[in-house]
Amino acid sequence: MWIYEKKLEFPVKIARKDPAMAKLIITQYGGPDGELGASLRYLSQRYVTVTPEAKAILTDIGTEELAHFEIIGAMVQQLTRGCTPEEIKAGGYEAFYVEHGLGIYPQNAGGIPFNAASIQSKGDPITDLYEDMGAEQKARSTYEYLINMIDDPDVLEPLKFLREREIVHFQRFGEALEGVRQYLDCKHYF
Amino acid sequence: MNALLKKLTELEFYAVDLLLYIDTHPTCTHAIAEYNKTVKELSFVGAEYEKNYGPLFNFVSFLNDEKSDWIDQPWPWEYEFYAEGNN
Numbered sequence: 713m714w715i716y717e718k719k720l721e722f723p724v725k726i727a728r729k730d731p732a733m734a735k736l737i738i739t740q741y742g743g744p745d746g747e748l749g750a751s752l753r754y755l756s757q758r759y760v761t762v763t764p765e766a767k768a769i770l771t772d773i774g775t776e777e778l779a780h781f782e783i784i785g786a787m788v789q790q791l792t793r794g795c796t797p798e799e800i801k802a803g804g805y806e807a808f809y810v811e812h813g814l815g816i817y818p819q820n821a822g823g824i825p826f827n828a829a830s831i832q833s834k835g836d837p838i839t840d841l842y843e844d845m846g847a848e849q850k851a852r853s854t855y856e857y858l859i860n861m862i863d864d865p866d867v868l869e870p871l872k873f874l875r876e877r878e879i880v881h882f883q884r885f886g887e888a889l890e891g892v893r894q895y896l897d898c899k900h901y902f
Numbered sequence: 903m904n905a906l907l908k909k910l911t912e913l914e915f916y917a918v919d920l921l922l923y924i925d926t927h928p929t930c931t932h933a934i935a936e937y938n939k940t941v942k943e944l945s946f947v948g949a950e951y952e953k954n955y956g957p958l959f960n961f962v963s964f965l966n967d968e969k970s971d972w973i974d975q976p977w978p979w980e981y982e983f984y985a986e987g988n989n
Contacts, residue, residue, distance in 0.1 A: 716960045718978060721918070723903055723911065725984035768925040776918060786979035793981065880919065887926035 714775070721779040722873045726790040726866040731803030733867055734791035735821060736858060738808075740874070741784045742818020744830035745850040747874075751777035753831040753847060757840040763895050766837060766888040770844075773881050780877065783870055785816050791867070838896070841889040845882055852878035903984045906951045913944045 740746045754774035761767055792805065792814050800809045807823060818826035832843050855875035862868050903911075920937040927933060948958055956971040957963030965972060976982040 715962055718956075718958050718960075718972075718975075719907065719911065719914075720978045721911075721915065723907075723984050724979070725903070725981060727981075765926050765928065769922065772918075772922055772925055776922075782979065789979050790981050880922065884922050884926050891926065 714778075720783055720786060721776070722783055722870050724783055724786040724790060724870050726787065726864070728864060728866065729793065729795060729799065730791050730864065730867070731795055731800055731805035733803075733862060733864070734788045735803065735805055735808060736861060737784060737791070737867075737871075738788050738816075738819060739821040740851070740854060740858070741781065741788060741816065742826035743820030743824075743854070744827075745847065745854045746818070746820075746826075747777050747781040747784055747851075748818050748826055749828075749831045750847060750851065751775075751781060752828065753833065754844065756831075756833040757844070760835050761837045761840065761892065763837075763888070763891045765891045766841065769884050769888045773884065776877070776881075780874055783874065787867065787870060788816050837892045838889065841885055841892060844885045845889070848878045848882035848885065852882070906947065906954060907984075910944070910947050910951050913940055913947060916940050917944060 742748055751774050754770045754777065758767055758770040758774070761770060792800075795803070795805070795814060800806050808817075808819075811817070831847075832840070834840055834843070852875055855871055855878065859868060859871055859875065862871065917937060917940045920933055920940060924930060924933050924937060952958055952963060956974050957965060960972065963972075
């Protein structure tokens with residue numbers, strides 16, 4: 713069960729339209745290292761993990777990623793709201809526009825739709841947590857590349873927040889991995 | 903962004919970050935005390951926010967008896983949600 717809270721985890725209030733930026737940022741909506749994939753990955757991996765700590769962290773980070781998915785959606789929406797055909801063309805947003813109008817669609821910056829092939833749920837608690845730590849680093853790198861492309865503070869602030877969350881998640885997954893490792897290393901007899 | 907929403911956002915972020923920490927440090931009594939204190943304050947600020955701006959949660963928050971106020975106010979992805987004088 714999930715409950716929706718009618719607010720964002722971090723405020724998004726972008727005064728200036730910029731479809732060219734939206735075209736890049738959408739990769740964190742539906743790209744291979746984006747928030748949708750992150751959420752699906754962690755929430756799908758929960759079922760076979762072994763320690764209470766790992767079950768909790770996959771659930772809670774998986775939930776937080778949905779809030780990040782919403783932040784990115786809000787950013788793309790505000791960067792493209794009310795764009796005229798001229799603005800869409802000037803921002804190089806026309807390929808997206810002819811498929812989705814001003815809607816929001818999960819894809820990467822190059823237009824490739826979201827694909828679950830970019831995530832894994834391997835049925836092995838150690839393997840999965842290593843994947844999760846790698847995923848957090850990949851997302852952090854993507855946020856840094858995005859930040860390098862941006863100078864509007866309205867756009868920068870939420871991206872900096874999201875980048876920092878990747879670092880915290882990486883740390884928490886590392887701790888969960890250590891716990892799983894210890895659990896699997898001890899002998900289980902009855 | 904109004905002061906109430908700002909406070910709510912700050913407190914809730916603190917609660918999120920603390921809970922992730924507690925997930926992997928379940929015996930850290932300092933973090934648990936801090937979390938419980940934050941959630942308590944959050945419930946007061948949340949109630950105050952709902953009094954002014956309507957329900958925060960689907961399936962959980964009470965609705966106005968006369969007409970549903972869940973559909974009132976801009977939604978959080980809309981620019982207007984954070985515009986001055988609004989939410």
